Amino acid sequence: MNPTQRSxxxxxxxxxxxxxxxxxxxxxxxxxKLGNGVQAYISYRxxxxxxxxxxxxxxxxxxxxxxxxxxxxxxxxxxxxGIFIPPLPEKSAVEKFRFSAxxxxxxxxxxxxxxxxxxxxxxxxQSEDLRTFLQADEETxxxxxxxxxxxxxKKPADLMQIFKDVQSKVSDVVLGKEKPVEESTPEYEKMxxxxxxxxxxxxxxxxxxxxLVKRHRELGQSLSDFGKAVKLLGxxxxxxxxxxxxxxxxKSETLSMKLQKEAYHLLMxxxxxxxxxxxxxxxIKATIxxxxxxxxxxxxxxxxxxLKEINxxxxxxxxxxxxxxxxxEYNEAKSEQAAKTFETxxxxxxxxxxxxxxxxxxxxxxxxHEFAKGQARLANGIAEAWRSLLPKLEACSSS
Amino acid sequence: MMDSENQGFEEAHxxxxxxxxxxxxxxxxxxxxxxxxxxxxxxTLSDTQHPLxxxxxxxxxxxxxLLSPPHYRxxxxxxxxxxxxxxxxxxxxxxxxxxxxxxxxxVNGVDSPGRSSDSxxxxxxxxxxxxxxxxxxxxxPVKEQETSNSLVPxxxxxxxxxxxxxxNIPEFDGSEFSVRRRFRDVVTLxxxxxxxxxxxxxxxxxxxxxxxxxxxxxxxxxxxxxxxxEKYLRRLAAHPVIKKSDEFKVFLQVQGKLPLxxxxxxxxxxxxxxxxxxxxxxxxxxxxxxxxxxPAKGGRDLMRLFKELKQSMANDWGGSKPPVVEExxxxxxxxxxxxxxxxxxxxxxxxxxxxxxxxxxxxETMGELGLALIKLTKFENEEAVLxxxxxxxxxxxxxxxxxxxxxxxxxxxxxxxxxxxxxxLHEYLGLMLAVHGAxxxxxxxxxxxxxxxxxxxxxxxxxxxxxxxxSKIFGVDKSRNRKLExxxxxxxxxxxxxxxxxxEYERIKENNRTELERLDRERQTDFLNMLKGFVVSQVGxxxxxxxxxxxxxxxxxxxxxxxx
Numbered sequence: 001m002n003p004t005q006r007s008x009x010x011x012x013x014x015x016x017x018x019x020x021x022x023x024x025x026x027x028x029x030x031x032x033k034l035g036n037g038v039q040a041y042i043s044y045r046x047x048x049x050x051x052x053x054x055x056x057x058x059x060x061x062x063x064x065x066x067x068x069x070x071x072x073x074x075x076x077x078x079x080x081x082g083i084f085i086p087p088l089p090e091k092s093a094v095e096k097f098r099f100s101a102x103x104x105x106x107x108x109x110x111x112x113x114x115x116x117x118x119x120x121x122x123x124x125x126q127s128e129d130l131r132t133f134l135q136a137d138e139e140t141x142x143x144x145x146x147x148x149x150x151x152x153x154k155k156p157a158d159l160m161q162i163f164k165d166v167q168s169k170v171s172d173v174v175l176g177k178e179k180p181v182e183e184s185t186p187e188y189e190k191m192x193x194x195x196x197x198x199x200x201x202x203x204x205x206x207x208x209x210x211x212l213v214k215r216h217r218e219l220g221q222s223l224s225d226f227g228k229a230v231k232l233l234g235x236x237x238x239x240x241x242x243x244x245x246x247x248x249x250x251k252s253e254t255l256s257m258k259l260q261k262e263a264y265h266l267l268m269x270x271x272x273x274x275x276x277x278x279x280x281x282x283x284i285k286a287t288i289x290x291x292x293x294x295x296x297x298x299x300x301x302x303x304x305x306x307l308k309e310i311n312x313x314x315x316x317x318x319x320x321x322x323x324x325x326x327x328x329e330y331n332e333a334k335s336e337q338a339a340k341t342f343e344t345x346x347x348x349x350x351x352x353x354x355x356x357x358x359x360x361x362x363x364x365x366x367x368x369h370e371f372a373k374g375q376a377r378l379a380n381g382i383a384e385a386w387r388s389l390l391p392k393l394e395a396c397s398s399s
Numbered sequence: 400m401m402d403s404e405n406q407g408f409e410e411a412h413x414x415x416x417x418x419x420x421x422x423x424x425x426x427x428x429x430x431x432x433x434x435x436x437x438x439x440x441x442x443t444l445s446d447t448q449h450p451l452x453x454x455x456x457x458x459x460x461x462x463x464x465l466l467s468p469p470h471y472r473x474x475x476x477x478x479x480x481x482x483x484x485x486x487x488x489x490x491x492x493x494x495x496x497x498x499x500x501x502x503x504x505x506v507n508g509v510d511s512p513g514r515s516s517d518s519x520x521x522x523x524x525x526x527x528x529x530x531x532x533x534x535x536x537x538x539x540p541v542k543e544q545e546t547s548n549s550l551v552p553x554x555x556x557x558x559x560x561x562x563x564x565x566x567n568i569p570e571f572d573g574s575e576f577s578v579r580r581r582f583r584d585v586v587t588l589x590x591x592x593x594x595x596x597x598x599x600x601x602x603x604x605x606x607x608x609x610x611x612x613x614x615x616x617x618x619x620x621x622x623x624x625x626x627x628x629e630k631y632l633r634r635l636a637a638h639p640v641i642k643k644s645d646e647f648k649v650f651l652q653v654q655g656k657l658p659l660x661x662x663x664x665x666x667x668x669x670x671x672x673x674x675x676x677x678x679x680x681x682x683x684x685x686x687x688x689x690x691x692x693x694p695a696k697g698g699r700d701l702m703r704l705f706k707e708l709k710q711s712m713a714n715d716w717g718g719s720k721p722p723v724v725e726e727x728x729x730x731x732x733x734x735x736x737x738x739x740x741x742x743x744x745x746x747x748x749x750x751x752x753x754x755x756x757x758x759x760x761x762x763e764t765m766g767e768l769g770l771a772l773i774k775l776t777k778f779e780n781e782e783a784v785l786x787x788x789x790x791x792x793x794x795x796x797x798x799x800x801x802x803x804x805x806x807x808x809x810x811x812x813x814x815x816x817x818x819x820x821x822x823x824l825h826e827y828l829g830l831m832l833a834v835h836g837a838x839x840x841x842x843x844x845x846x847x848x849x850x851x852x853x854x855x856x857x858x859x860x861x862x863x864x865x866x867x868x869x870s871k872i873f874g875v876d877k878s879r880n881r882k883l884e885x886x887x888x889x890x891x892x893x894x895x896x897x898x899x900x901x902x903e904y905e906r907i908k909e910n911n912r913t914e915l916e917r918l919d920r921e922r923q924t925d926f927l928n929m930l931k932g933f934v935v936s937q938v939g940x941x942x943x944x945x946x947x948x949x950x951x952x953x954x955x956x957x958x959x960x961x962x963x
Contacts, residue, residue, distance in 0.1 A: 365958030
């Protein structure tokens with residue numbers, strides 16, 4: 001998603017707009033490196049502008065760091081099962097040490113997109129945790145952050161196991177092994193299969209996009225070196241030819257800079273959106289895992305409820321003291337079932353998948369546009385630079 | 400150097416042989432003056448199919464340009480389009496893409512007028528020779544057996560090549576003729592030229608490369624050698640003096656086996672040396688004047704070799720002031736300039752190589768991205784449930800197709816870059832070797848002169864001493880008189896030899912001078928062509944690539960407008 005495409009909920013007006021359309025606009029800005037050595041981290045200014053009644057005021061500015069965003073994501077994931085929570089950029093322990101300007105900007109952009117997606121999602125934007133995140137002071141935030149124990153705090157191995165379970169269930173059903181604890185409607189299987197395959201395809205495209213960025217940089221470097229060498233060669237010649245060489249060398253160096261610029265543009269506007277796409281698909285996978293959990297729970301619950309009911313009846317018949325307790329348990333189980341967690345997840349996911357596809361199509365469309373624009377710009381720049389040399393070369397041969 | 404008439408075939412030739420940009424290893428010619436290092440570089444110029452070369456680039460039909468002469472035009476010599484650069488129509492129109500479609504045989508689009516007549520480009524190098532041509536092709540390698548006097552019968556086989564010449568130069572008898580030659584004959588030719596044309600910039604011959612012949616597959620090696628031979632002969636044909644030389648004419652025209660080269664006869668050299676030894680021991684070496692014309696090294700006169708070595712040491716250590724010193728300041732300046740030039744050409748060549756590699760990588764990665772996106776598109780289309788998926792997939796396909804096209808253009812551009820930049824620079828690097836050879840001809844000629852001069856002066860002082868001594872004695876000393884007579888005879892011979900040597904030295908100096916002028920002149924043209932070719936092809940392909948992407952920009956502009 002292009003950073004300029006911050007989709008506000010319903011309108012694009014500034015806070016001082018006359019209309020009373022509800023809006024919530026957030027921006028993540030001004031990354032600042034704090035701390036030293038291993039403990040170094042980046043803090044961001046998060047600026048909120050809104051007219052939502054639940055919020056403290058029209059504008060609020062807070063300082064947040066990466067782990068605060070993680071907290072928000074985890075809370076949302078817990079509370080809003082079934083919804084595809086927007087993805088976060090990776091933790092990246094290695095790059096953190098270097099904290100290059102590019103890395104910082106990439107991260108800032110991704111965080112900005114993250115918050116804005118939440119703010120423009122009709123359900124997520126109502127979240128209390130979001131309000132906390134956008135408004136609480138730093139100490140409160142720190143306290144909350146250290147309490148977090150969400151799915152993403154699980155060890156990667158556990159997470160992998162969950163995903164593996166989901167995947168193996170798919171193949172089990174395909175092979176005809178009936179496992180009653182797994183939902184297996186054809187549409188759902190198709191969707192799961194789609195998501196898993198999609199990740200592979202997109203990841204590959206992203207890999208090549210990243211390499212392409214590198215190639216731009218390498219070509220830029222080669223052109224620069226070449227330009228220098230050509231200039232030196234021109235110095236050996238005198239007269240018009242020598243000048244022609246010099247100019248060629250100078251153009252070469254100019255183009256080198258264009259290439260470096262384009263490499264950056266490509267990174268931010270094409271490669272990063274693709275990476276974001278990969279992360280989004282991974283987030284969907286996490287939701288799929290949640291759905292599987294919920295399904296299992298539902299089945300367990302159905303079993304449990306039956307048992308508890310039998311037990312209750314039995315106890316009631318024997319007028320036992322334990323009736324009260326058993327009744328309580330039964331009621332609890334019944335109300336959990338009534339919560340229809342699983343059904344909610346299914347309903348939400350169906351809506352979400354549509355929303356996801358639409359948003360993805362939009363975001364990718366923009367990314368493609370930017371990619372093509374950048375490449376066209378670069379190619380035109382190259383053509384122009386070299387073309388301007390031709391009159392001079394022509395002049396040389398006639399002299 | 401590239402005579403414009405030959406250039407067409409040379410291009411066609413380099414074309415068929417493909418891009419081995421990554422395999423080139425250039426030794427610094429300033430450090431390793433050995434011809435062999437250089438020649439192996441020069442001879443690897445053509446060859447082996449690059450593993451990543453897109454199949455569309457291979458145009459196998461071109462290996463024998465004689466079969467279809469107009470072929471060279473199809474390679475879209477971009478310099479043909481420089482007539483149009485000021486016109487609105489873009490290079491995209493004028494530059495051919497002969498690799499669109501699978502056959503490289505199309506001569507499509509604009510047929511550049513009179514490619515072989517150089518007026519259209521204004522780059523004619525030698526206006527006087529614009530009507531002459533001398534086209535040489537090397538083809539049809541055949542394995543033959545050594546028939547006679549080999550110690551182990553049937554063991555010696557060698558390869559001969561068919562050398563076909565077409566020319567309208569009157570000094571040749573005929574306009575088209577062929578001979579069969581083996582590599583050894585080429586070595587002979589090269590050695591003879593080196594002897595007769597001292598001081599000239601003689602193109603270096605292909606390497607003997609014993610190692611390569613063992614390591615490579617026989618066919619590969621033979622093909623590599625064929626290409627190298629052709630290049631070499633064409634370069635000779637491009638040299639205004641050498642192309643009309645007797646040695647060259649004989650090589651190209653005279654049927655049958657060429658006589659054995661003089662210098663490979665080791666046994667006779669040893670015998671000759673041995674027979675001269677008694678005379679040398681007596682301290683009376685007789686240098687036949689005509690032998691003075693050859694450098695001492697590689698000749699059979701050991702004594703002369705020693706003397707000249709002594710002289711050169713004396714020169715170096717600044718003992719006695721040598722009577723003839725290289726005082727042509729102009730020459731020394733030029734020499735320095737040439738060395739500087741060589742260094743910069745070498746440097747530029749290396750950077751050109753890495754530029755080519757980067758361009759190649761860019762093209763490849765772009766292609767890979769395109770393919771990955773096409774796969775994604777296919778996948779989305781197959782699995783599409785929602786309409787927006789199909790729309791997205793269609794746009795992605797547009798992008799992917801553009802990426803694949805752009806990738807192909809990058810790689811085509813690269814081929815052009817190799818042709819213009821790299822090949823020209825490499826030619827000149829090879830030429831630098833020839834220049835070194837010519838300069839060392841001059842140095843060794845000078846050394847011969849200096850040796851003779853100092854010998855003359857020592858002989859003369861001996862004669863003086865002998866005369867002074869005999870004048871003091873009364874009466875006639877027969878033996879002393881005889882000695883004096885012999886000495887005077889030696890002095891006369893040495894005097895003759897000295898004069899011949901001086902003449903030879905002057906001749907070589909003059910050759911150096913004219914060749915340097917020719918180098919300057921031709922280099923201007925060649926380098927200008929190189930720059931033009933490079934720039935024109937860059938412009939052409941950049942325009943094409945820009946068009947491809949602009950289309951996608953238009954197709955996807957809807958996304959940006961919607962979201963503003």
